[in-house]
Structures are given as structure tokens and as C-alpha cells.
Amino acid sequence: MAATKTQMISRRKFLKLSGALAASTAVANPCRVLYALTKDSGVKNLNEIREVFSACDMCFNKCGLIAQVENDIVKKLDPNPKSLKSRGMLCARGNAGVKQLYDPDRLKYPLLRKGARGEGKWQRLSWDQALDHAAEQLDKIGKQYTRCGFLFMAGTDMQSTFVHQFAEAYGSYNIISHESNCLLSRNRAFLDTYGVMPTPDVLNCKYVIMPGANRFEAIVTPDTMDLMTAMENKSKLVVLDPRFTKTAALADEWYPIKPGTDMAFFLAVAQVIISEELYDKTFIQEKTSGFEELREHVKQYTPQWAEQETDIPAKDIKRIARELAKAAPSAMVYPGRRSSDYEDSTQIRRSYAIVNALLGNWDQKGGLLVPKKVKPGSMHLEAPFYEDNPDDRVDAGMAQMMFGEEGSFKHTRDAILKGEPYPVKGWMTYKTNPMQTGANRNKTIEMINTLDFMMTVDITMSDTAWMADLVLPAPSYLERQDPLSAFLASSTCSGVITRDAVVPAMFESKPVFWIVKELAKRLDLGEFFDYTMDDFRKEQLKKIPEVAKAIKEDGVYNITGPSYGLYKGKPFKTTSKKIELYSTRYKSKGIDPMPVYKSPKSIPENHFRIVVGRNAYITQSASTNNNLLWELQKENHLWVHPESAAALGIKDGETINVKSSAGKVTIKARVTKETRPDTVYMDTGFGVMSNWLTNIAGKGACIAEILEDRADIISGNMAMHETFVTISKI
């Protein structure tokens, strides 16, 4: 209870700070700060206040919000109480969205690089000049290297679908989502076990084990709020994390597990549940395949053995396994929404999926669910086929089971650098920043320097934009009309949301939908984009009029009713039509059909393992420069345990060197017991190269500079925890 109170106070402090800053900026000096950034500087009808529905875009969650608008100026963003997914709340980052809109650092017009790449010399272009130039480069590269010679990469955004459609109409198979720098190994593991990526019903869960995920800081709605509510209702939370995160601080039990050993823990939990017959025999018989193989397989993984690997006492592993089983089926291993960490990341996540299956929590209240969903219609793209194209993606075959529609940033970059199996010489990025989020920044720079042309569409001059040849300004989420977006959340809160422009787009910014339409016209592909956003939305809503009505009236469409008990008697989308404890598909591909534990590489002497994570103030590199959020965190630090710091003579706050085989940075040390002595940590999103991000230029260090690029062998997802660093005094 005390823990809950702390969190609430903390949240109120955020909101108070956000609100106070927004108010002081808006009220104290509206003309200088706000009107100066709008085309129409006339002040009229000061009392006219509109409330406009929208969906937040400060992270991927799309929480419902209501913008308070006065004379086309957004004064404040409030949570939409009708948005069940966000449980009627808006976090500190959501409140700070107003400063993404009114950010003096925003890109204002198209820019063409004039100096060397990354030198920061630019020439202003008109939109016609910029689009003509981009179209010319797309045409030239397509003709010279085939259409697959152009790479497209779009972040999580409601308009990213148009970048994908453009790439397809243009003819390139090389499209990467940001997710190969994020969580594909989790999706891979659960899809291969359950045939689907289930959603955790945290709200109704009685016992949650959270390996690595940091849900009270790395906010996921509704899981973050639901976990708090569940804990108020006496749910138990056990956190395994080498860092003492806020989630660890509020948990019932925290184990600073040795990094890279989560699979050992869960195989031992499985061993206890099976050997003590703590599972639901009917469920196992009816819903799973490969149980006997699993029983044999986990015999070797005893809690005593796991203690040596994980640094977690055997008696605790046994007790936790028994407690979990007792709470089942309202018990779970939280699947996580964190980035991949090790080269066997998919297999680590498979071990989570398997323990969940042993708990029989599929489709159960407080377990793993696949909620009902709405399927908006779509404009079907009849893309042409280019006979001269190569057979497949440039990264095809570089991972054992890559998602063809997601690709792998790491493998694509390697293939481009090698020039094999064919050259890729063009790159378009939209609202993604691999220069900050893709491990081994120097390699990304090297790759960019092999390209003939690179263009970036973004709101601000990110590090990726900084390296581009052509930079095109996009509006923020508050200035544009988006398509509908269906979302799956957990209990009774899946639905559909959309956005209309809350205020007119500022400067010369244009949405990426408009950009690809204009490029398509210039490339003789206009017929594939011969529709407006209104047309697109009408098509989406054609068969779901109730959604249109709800969105108009409430700003969101919620699916109500229980999300569990929906799949009784229905087969799973797997080869065996059951939950695959033993994967015959893996076996046929030469992959271990059940997770086989291998100890993580030992940390060399005088080295530390560096791990990644997040706090509640920032969404990686997308928000560190935000005027309000920057007030909460002005730079990042390297977390170092006091024992390790003392051995190296490093003091708290001292600037130190951090070095790996990928690169070297300087950063201030944060000497803290909140990490293990063998593990160091830093936030993402600092140490920028772009000096157009004026708040954070020259502050902190870039983690992508020192992370080595390793990949999860199965999915091709970047593996973020495989890097060892040395630290030293300057």
C-alpha cells in the first residue's frame, strides 16, 4: 500500500510539473512563444475554447486524449476518460505532447544537405524542389540497381502503413519496421508456441513474474495501471532484473538475477511444476503437444542447478514455482515488451511461453488472452511486379526464422555493407531513429556512407535525419489526419482510435501520406494512391458504422465484455493445433525444439555487461529533447555499483570513459546500488550528433555508440545485452 502511495505521489509530481510548465509558457508569454510559431499571429476570440479528441503519440501506446484548444493554440492535453485502454489517464510524457507541437527545434521546411554527411550544412528547398529531387533519386536508383536497391524503414506510426504501401508500389521488398531493434524475438517465441501473440490480463492476475520488463517506468497501457490496481487487490509481483528499477522497488520480491540466465530460472520453474505435478492435467492433455518430451527435457534443470546460474536461491525458485502453480490459472510469466537481449532471445522467451502453458492460463481470467478485435477495412493495393527484381529481401536467410514483413536492421545493414547479395543504394526513413536505437552507430554511419541517397521524414532533426541527404518536415500527431488504428489491449479495452488535426499544421510540414502520394505522382505510380485520407477512412469504416459513431462521440471505440473464455474448443494456429511445448517446426529447421540452456558468455576480467532499459520520462530518443521532459532529465549517466566504482576510484558524478569493441563514449557516473556489481546501465536518447536538438546537444552519451551489434539467431532481432565494456577515469 505504501508502495502504491509513492507511485501516486510521483505521478502527481510529474503532472504538476508538466502542467505548471505548460501553463507558465502558454499564459505568461503566449505571443512570443506560441504565436511566433504559427503562421497567423493575430489574437482573436480569446475565450473560444474547443475540446478535440486525439490519440497520444509520445510513445507507441496511443492513449486517448482531449486537447484544449484556444484560437487554434493547444493549451493543454487532458486524458480522455472514455479511453479504456489508457484507463482514462495520460502520463507525464503524454502531457508533454504539447511541447512536441510547440518545439522551436522542429523542422520547418525541406532541407538538402550541402556539406559532407553529418556536417550539418543545409540548403532550404521548396516542396516541389525536394519532391522532384527525391523522385529523381528513387527513379535513378531503381533503374540502376533494381527497385530492391532502395530500402524503406518506418517507425511505429499510424501513417507508416503508407510508407509500406509506397515501397510495395515502387517495388522494393526491403522494408524494415523499427521492431527488429525492439521485440521481435518475443513475438517469434509466442507465435511459435501459441500461434498468436497473446495479451496479458494483468488486471485480473493474482501472481505476476516479470523478467526484465520494467512496467512501472517503461509504460504500457493498460498494463502499467492494471498492475498497480492488481497489486492493490493483493496480487503478487516478483521481479527479476539486474537493476533495481521502480518496478523492482514496488514489487513484493526482487531478485537481481545474473544477466542472461532468465531461461535457467524458468526451466527450473518448469521442472518443479512438472516433477511435483502442479499442473492442470486436463489442460495439458487437451491443449498442449510435446509434454512428455518437455518432462524429460527439464529433468536436468533443477532449482539447485539454476541457483548456480542465476544467483537466485534454489529454495526461492521452488517456492515461487509452487506459488505460481497455486495461483494458476490467474498467474503468469509476463511476456514483456522489452527489446531482445541475447543471441538466444527467442528461446529465452520460449521458456516464458512454456511456463505460461504449464500454468494453464490460456484464455483464462488473469492469464494470457487474445481479446476480440475490430477489423477495419482497407484499400487493397494492387502493386505492380518488377520482373528484374531479385527473388527476395537483401537480408533473406540471414536469420533462421525472420519475419519477412519486418526484416532485420542488423542483417540488412550487414548485407548493404557487404554489397551482397545485391547492392542497396537508397534509404528512406520515417519517424524512426536507428542512429540512436540501432546498436553500433559507427556501422550505421559506415552504411549510410555507402549509399547514393538517403531521405528522412521526421518532426525534428534526429541523428538519422542529421546523416540524410534530404530531410522533409512532418507534422506532429496533433496537426494531422490519420487512418483508423485498431488496438488489442487486455481486459475489456481493445478497440479503435483515430486522429484528426487538432490544429492546422505549422510551418511547411506535410504528413508522410501526402509525401508518398506526391512521390508516386512523379514516379508514374499515382494510380496506386488515387484517394484521400477521408476516402481511406470511409473504406475502413464501411462495415463498422458503430465505430464511426463512437469515435465521433467519444473519440474512441471500445470493445466491452470479457476478453477471456473466447476460444473454448478452438484450435491453435500452430502445426499441431495445440500449444507447442515441443516445436516440430523448429526441429525440422534444425533449431532446438525446446529451449536448451547455454550459460551466457562470462564477463571478462575488468569488464562489465551493459544493459538497456527505459525510464518513465523518455521514449528512447524521440522525447529526450522535449522541453518539458528535458526538465526532468537533462542527460544520461552510467549506473555503476559502489563496489565497482570504488575499485576503479570513480566517484559519483565524475565523467568517465566507457569503451567496447564498437566504440567509446564519455559520460558521468551514477554510483548506485541499483545495479549489480557486474552490470552497468545507461538510458537511450542522449549523446546526439545533431546540434539542432538544442536541449540535449552535447549532453550525455549515446548507447548505440558502444553497443555491439549481435542478433538473436532465430528472429534476427538486435540482441542488446551481449556487449561488455570497460570503464575508466579520464
Added chain:
Amino acid sequence: MVKKLSALGMILVFMAVFIGVAIAEGKGNSRKGKYLFRKSCRTCHTDGAAAKDLSPVSKTQAEWVKTFEALDTLQCKEEWANLSEQDSLDIYSYLHGHAFDSPSPAKCK
């Protein structure tokens, strides 16, 4: 007429055998298959058109195998007979490779 039907039957039987062998050897071009599926199949197999809406995730991999082994039983068998063996195989590769229970189920677009 009988001759015509028997020729059609032979073409489809031959195609089924060819596809069966080619499937085993993994020779289809899934990328081209996607284009051909849209061009040749989706004109009818879409919402509001003559046939049931169809996409790779409409069937499991095993069901697609069965479908392609029995093209001569489909209502649209004449359309199939007009496609080349390679085109049919490419369509199969796309549908099978992105089936309901495949490693990369097709996304709705």
C-alpha cells in the same frame, strides 16, 4: 465438350503433380505469387465480389497443400488451367508461406 473437359482435367492433374514436386523442392517465387494472387484471384475473392474473401491466412499450410492438390475440384478450375505451372506454383508459395499457421502469417493490408 467431353474432349475439352478431359483436356482441362489432364492439365490440372499434371499441374497438381508438378506443384507437388515443386513444393517439395521449394521452387516458387512467393513475391511474384503475391502479385499474381492479387491479379488473378482477388478480382473474385474479395469482399462483395463473386467469391468468398480469401487471403493466405484463410487456411492453414496443410489446407493450402490440399487445395493445390485438388485444383480440379475448384469452381474456378478453368481459370487455374489458364495459368502457367510456374504462376500457379508462385501463387502457392505465397499462400502457403503466409498461411494461418505459417511462421510469417500475412498481415492485413
